[in-house]
Amino acid sequence: MNILRALFQTTLGRKYLMAGSGLILFGFVVGHMVGNLQIFLGPAVLNRYAHFLQSLGELLWVVRLVLLAMVGLHIGAAILLTLENRRARPLAYEGGGAYGASLASRTMIYTGLIIAAFVVYHLLHFTVRAPVDLTPHDLATMKTTLDGKEVHDVYRMVVVGFQQPLVAAFYIVAVSLLSFHLGHGVAAMFQSLGLRNRAWNPAIQRFGQVASWALAIGYVSIPLAVWLGLVK
Amino acid sequence: MKVRLKIWRQPNAAAPGRFETYDTPDLNPNMSFLEMLDVVNEDLTARGQEPVAFDHDCREGICGTCSLVINGKPHGPHRGVATCQTYMRSFKDGDTIVVEPFRARPFPVIKDLIVSRKAFDKIMQAGGFISVRTGAAPDANSLPVPKPAADEAMDAAACIGCGACVAACKNASAMLFVSAKVSQFALLPQGQPERERRVLRMVQAMDEAGFGACTVTGSCEAVCPKNISLDFIARLNREYARALLKGG
Numbered sequence: 001m002n003i004l005r006a007l008f009q010t011t012l013g014r015k016y017l018m019a020g021s022g023l024i025l026f027g028f029v030v031g032h033m034v035g036n037l038q039i040f041l042g043p044a045v046l047n048r049y050a051h052f053l054q055s056l057g058e059l060l061w062v063v064r065l066v067l068l069a070m071v072g073l074h075i076g077a078a079i080l081l082t083l084e085n086r087r088a089r090p091l092a093y094e095g096g097g098a099y100g101a102s103l104a105s106r107t108m109i110y111t112g113l114i115i116a117a118f119v120v121y122h123l124l125h126f127t128v129r130a131p132v133d134l135t136p137h138d139l140a141t142m143k144t145t146l147d148g149k150e151v152h153d154v155y156r157m158v159v160v161g162f163q164q165p166l167v168a169a170f171y172i173v174a175v176s177l178l179s180f181h182l183g184h185g186v187a188a189m190f191q192s193l194g195l196r197n198r199a200w201n202p203a204i205q206r207f208g209q210v211a212s213w214a215l216a217i218g219y220v221s222i223p224l225a226v227w228l229g230l231v232k
Numbered sequence: 233m234k235v236r237l238k239i240w241r242q243p244n245a246a247a248p249g250r251f252e253t254y255d256t257p258d259l260n261p262n263m264s265f266l267e268m269l270d271v272v273n274e275d276l277t278a279r280g281q282e283p284v285a286f287d288h289d290c291r292e293g294i295c296g297t298c299s300l301v302i303n304g305k306p307h308g309p310h311r312g313v314a315t316c317q318t319y320m321r322s323f324k325d326g327d328t329i330v331v332e333p334f335r336a337r338p339f340p341v342i343k344d345l346i347v348s349r350k351a352f353d354k355i356m357q358a359g360g361f362i363s364v365r366t367g368a369a370p371d372a373n374s375l376p377v378p379k380p381a382a383d384e385a386m387d388a389a390a391c392i393g394c395g396a397c398v399a400a401c402k403n404a405s406a407m408l409f410v411s412a413k414v415s416q417f418a419l420l421p422q423g424q425p426e427r428e429r430r431v432l433r434m435v436q437a438m439d440e441a442g443f444g445a446c447t448v449t450g451s452c453e454a455v456c457p458k459n460i461s462l463d464f465i466a467r468l469n470r471e472y473a474r475a476l477l478k479g480g
């Protein structure tokens with residue numbers, strides 16, 4: 001059978017797409033968190049890192065387009081699969097149901113859609129630097145000098161943004177839901193890619209839990225530190 | 233003991249169904265769930281009412297014919313036990329028990345608690361077999377099979393094809409069933425000649441029947457009367473990818 005057709009048209013193929021795109025997005029959110037945590041090393045370090053990323057030029061666009069394609073595949077497959085799955089199961093049970101299924105596994109589409117909404121907001125906020133952070137500051141003109149050059153003051157953008165309780169709250173809710181999504185998603189990804197057996201399953205389950213908690217703690221620590229005045 | 237049953241009644245596939253409530257006659261707690269339904273049916277017949285239609289055959293947990301969703305769980309309260317091996321002592325005197333048919337679009341209700349599981353037969357016809365010349369029985373052990381592979385194939389072959397996995401799954405996915413059938417053959421030398429064709433065709437038949445995809449919720453494994461493991465679904469994902477890469 002034609003591989004591409006199988007990937008896009010069969011239930012198993014669509015799950016390969018789901019899991020493959022999920023894997024790349026998971027890699028991205030881990031890397032993004034590690035990058036962001038440099039905020040604890042002070043303005044110079046974070047601004048130098050941000051300037052390094054922005055100076056990648058075409059390469060930055062390659063990365064952006066790949067990530068965008070992965071988001072498109074992931075959301076497209078998620079919506080198709082969810083609709084098909086609902087069609088396959090038109091009636092609920094009177095006596096309860098979803099026996100043995102975790103809350104995270106039953107709510108993947110909802111946690112996913114909220115994450116998608118947050119990603120749009122987040123890009124508008126820090127990448128487009130649109131005035132969406134409820135402050136009178138203009139992020140686009142927030143500059144500082146680094147090694148004699150004028151660069152974006154990413155450090156101050158973050159501090160100013162997270163000093164707004166609503167902005168920080170949305171961020172905390174979104175990354176918590178991402179962690180919840182991955183609490184089910186990471187182990188499921190191994191399963192969908194066929195990378196699981198009796199011997200490895202316990203380690204895979206533990207890795208999924210540890211990774212999703214580590215992401216939640218890492219990401220939430222930043223707005224918390226701004227609130228507590230540890231980063232200012 | 234006596235219980236109150238809230239049972240799905242539906243005269244045929246086309247007619248709408250609804251729940252009816254029945255109070256059972258006095259029951260022996262050591263009756264099986266199906267024997268309890270037999271008693272209820274005798275009582276209904278004696279009163280000139282239509283008995284409740286339900287599927288059953290061996291009544292010893294090996295044929296996969298019994299079904300029923302009991303209080304929201306296919307095959308009733310226990311893990312690794314079919315409805316026919318569930319006993320009334322697992323319930324309390326005076327309990328209300330909700331009894332419904334398996335719910336899935338590929339499993340339409342035929343009557344009351346009986347659903348058609350023909351979709352499973354179609355999947356089996358698509359590839360759930362090996363093609364061999366029959367004849368005199370070969371010598372024992374003439375075909376070497378590693379012990380771990382034999383054990384795992386046996387675990388997969390324990391699937392009785394009842395469809396509880398589909399009934400439990402929020403997506404009405406047949407992945408656990410198909411994965412058991414594919415694995416059982418993929419693990420053994422006799423299954424090798426048709427290995428790729430089998431998995432491609434069985435998955436195609438599964439999709440055509442309208443079963444959903446796997447979200448890895450684990451409901452199927454939790455209700456399976458034969459404790460078929462989710463590990464087989466990972467194996468199915470592997471087998472399917474392998475077959476696609478080999479070009480079928």
Ligand code: HEM
Binds near residue numbers: 108112189
């Ligand atoms: C950075 C963001 C995201 C990451 C890292 C991520 C990661 C994952 C992973 C690893 C899986 C498991 C794949 C599998 O079951 O094999 C998954 C499943 C899923 N994701 Fe995401 N995801 C993200 C965003 C989203 C978004 C925006 C949606 C929006 C609709 C979404 C919807 C889903 C759904 C519905 C599933 C379950 C699919 C199913 O098995 O039925 N995810 N995700």
Ligand code: FES
Binds near residue numbers: 288291293298317
């Ligand atoms: S009647 Fe045969 S398994 Fe239950």
